[in-house]
Amino acid sequence: MLSRHHDPIVAIATAPGRGAVGIVRVSGRQLGPYVEALLGVRLQPRHATYLPLRDAEGQPIDHGLALYFPAPHSYTGEDVLELQAHGGPVVLQLLLARCLEVAQSLLPALRIAEPGEFTQRAFLNDKLDLAQAEAVGDLIDASTEAAARSASRSLSGAFSQQVHTLRDQIVHLRMLVEATLDFPEEEIDFLEKADARGQLRRIRETLDGVLDRARQGALLREGIKVVLAGQPNVGKSSLLNALAGAELAIVTPIPGTTRDKVSETIQIAGVPLHVIDTAGLRSDAEATDEVERIGIARTWAEIAAADAVLFLHDLTRLGEPGYDAGEADILARLPQGARLVHVFNKVDRGLPVPKRDGERAVALSAKTGAGLDALRALLLELAGWHAQPEGVFIARERHVRALRRSAAHLEVAAEHAAVSDHALDLFAEELRLAHNALGEITGEFSADDLLGEIFSRFCIGK
Incomplete structure (x- = not known):
């Protein structure tokens, strides 16, 4: 895509299907003569003009609005026409x-835009940095109000500004280090005189704050994948319906009712929660047919990829020999540790809840809703979510990885700084690497293949 970014492009910029308004967008260099040939009039820049939109024979295709944005005052930084x-x-x-058709004589290179190409041109023409460009797609794809607001903050430059502030601080410290390396005859204790250690400490503290907010933003964008697991008829489908507030899954007393996964995205405090109800787990010998065996195999695959697994127990069946043996078999295969939560269902029956020392557990009733709030709070805790007083900006996993790399390099730089001035060259190198990692976020240091991957995920016309 990058090799053709000077070609004029055109695309339908609204979603497929019927709607009140649809937009066709053209972007390119020096579109003025083309616009006049297409519409038969000279448009006043940045003013909506109502006119007939005609075909080659002069017959109206439709009557609508035309807007012309001459470069550089447009979304892409090029001349842009919107019909x-x-x-x-x-x-x-x-x-x-x-x-x-009109372009054949005036703009022979005009072609249909690739997915995300309008936004890519905005990035290439310095209208947006890479983090802002990604926020455009995140705003379109936002699944919760909190995610949409966070994406809007990133699009306005809130995230980029924090990254740029960090980079400026690192550049200032690098400048001092490089100057000292260039003039070794000046016998000064650089680390003391320039307060290099203090500057580095403050940079690391700022970076930790940005990283924390970025992790929260990534959580708003990606959400958390939660799998409901357990033996047949322990209440998995009932819990899914209770969490979603709707009858999404069929609930019957017949074992094996759920044969394949049922997925639903809900939100807790604005965080998307991708809940997956799965087939009840039991051995192949107990499965009634091949369809159920395939469903069980898919359940284990979903469990392996989950951020959290809710292992449901039926309080009314605890103590039954066959049931307890099945519980033990499942528990032996489930992932242990932070990802596993024991959920004791049917607490409304007034039965005692077993203790799970050192393990996460919650007691609830999928029927009455008792204990659901405790489960929601526990899921947010598992995800690492906590409210940010200043608001969260949307972020992607690649942003989080870049921030972590930068933090790791600054940690090594601090280790060199703790030794003496004799390690200044190593100190300077770690600062450079930390600086470059931050540059990847906003696009100062980005490979073409990364740009292609990012923008190819956009819809056509954006």
Whole structure:
């Protein structure tokens, strides 16, 4: 895509299907003559003009609005034309075809835009940095209000500004170190005179705060995948319905009712929670047919990929020989540690709840809703979520990884600084690597293949 980023491009910029309004967008260099040939009038920049949108014979395809944004004052930084018509798919395809037809003599290189190419041009033309460009896609894809607001903060530059502030602080410290290395005859204790250790400590503290907020932002974007696991008829489907507040899964007393996974995304405190109800777990010998065996195999695959596993126990069946043996078999295969939560269902029956020393556990009733709030709070704790007083900016896993790499390099730099001035060259190198890691977030240091991967995930027309 990068090799063709000077070509003029066109695309339908609204979602497929019928709607009140549809938009066809054109971006390129020096579109003025093309706009006049296409519309038959000279448009006033940045003013909406209502006019007929005609075909090659001069017959109206539709009546709508045309807006012309000359470079550099446009979304892409190039000349941009937007045609707003009624949102029927046939109308928009006719307008798109007309744009390409007129271009044959004036803009022969005009082509259909690749996914995300308009936003990619905004990045390449310095209208957005890479973190802001990614926030465009995150705003479109936001699954909760909190995620949308956080993406909007990142799009406005809140995240980028914090990254730039960190980079400026590292650059200032690098400048002092490099100057000292360039003039070794100056016999000064650099680390003391320049307060290098103090500067580095403050940078690391700031980075820790940014990393914490980025982790929260990544959680808002990605959410947490939670798998409901357990033997048949312990209440997994009932718990899914209770958490979702809707009858999503079929609930019957018949073992093996759930044969395949049922997924639903809900939100807790704005954090997306991807809940997956799975087939009841039992041995292949107990499974009634091949379909149930396939469902059980898929359950184990989902468990392996889960961020958290809720192992449901039926309080009314504890103590039954066959049931307890099945519990032990499942527990032996489940992932142990932080990802596992024991959930004791049917607490409304008034039965005692077993103690799980050193393990996460919650007692609830999927039928009455008792204990659901405790489960929701526990899931947020598992995810590492905590409210941020200043608000969270959206972030991606690659941002978090880059911040962690930068923090690791600063930690090594601090180790060198703790030795003496004799390690200044190593100190300077770690600062450089930390600086570069931060640059990857905003796009100062980004490989073309990374850009292609990021923008290919956008919808066409954005």
